[in-house]
Amino acid sequence: MPGSAYTILLRGQNSIQNGNNPLYIVDGVPFSSTSLTSQDIGGGALGNPSNGGNQGLSPFNSLNPSDIESIEVLKDADATAIYGSRGANGVILITTRKGKAGQSRIDVNVYSGIGNVARKLKMLNTKQYLAMRHEAFYNDSVENPAANIVPWVKRL
Structure with a gap:
């Protein structure tokens, strides 16, 4: 993973509890x-x-x-x-590196890149999603689906 810690062993594993890092x-x-x-x-x-x-x-x-x-x-x-x-x-x-006497110098590093999505996932629109939810309530024999909606969803 980028930025994650890593392990370096110079002399093998010398300790069980105190670590082996140099x-x-x-x-x-x-x-x-x-x-x-x-x-x-x-x-x-x-x-x-x-x-x-x-x-x-x-x-x-x-x-x-x-x-x-x-x-x-x-x-x-x-x-x-x-x-x-x-x-x-x-x-x-x-x-x-340390600063050196003489004429000042500026180094600039510029990085750029372009990303492209290889495959987009097919998503449901609102109408298809609601139809799927109603079918799920029907399959579970839920008589009053509005009573089973989480309170924060009602506010939306």
């Missing part, structure tokens, strides 16, 4: 890899069958990919020597 460092600052929301996006039958890895929106949605200058991956002794126990699952160092 430590993310963006420009020298630890960056949370936990979801920004509690809503399940992509879990369940249609999404990720594990129901755990892809929950909520990724905090990396706020990081523009074109602003990333370099990504370095530290694992094993390198990660733990520098970051201690927080780097036990590995460390991903992300460096973003």
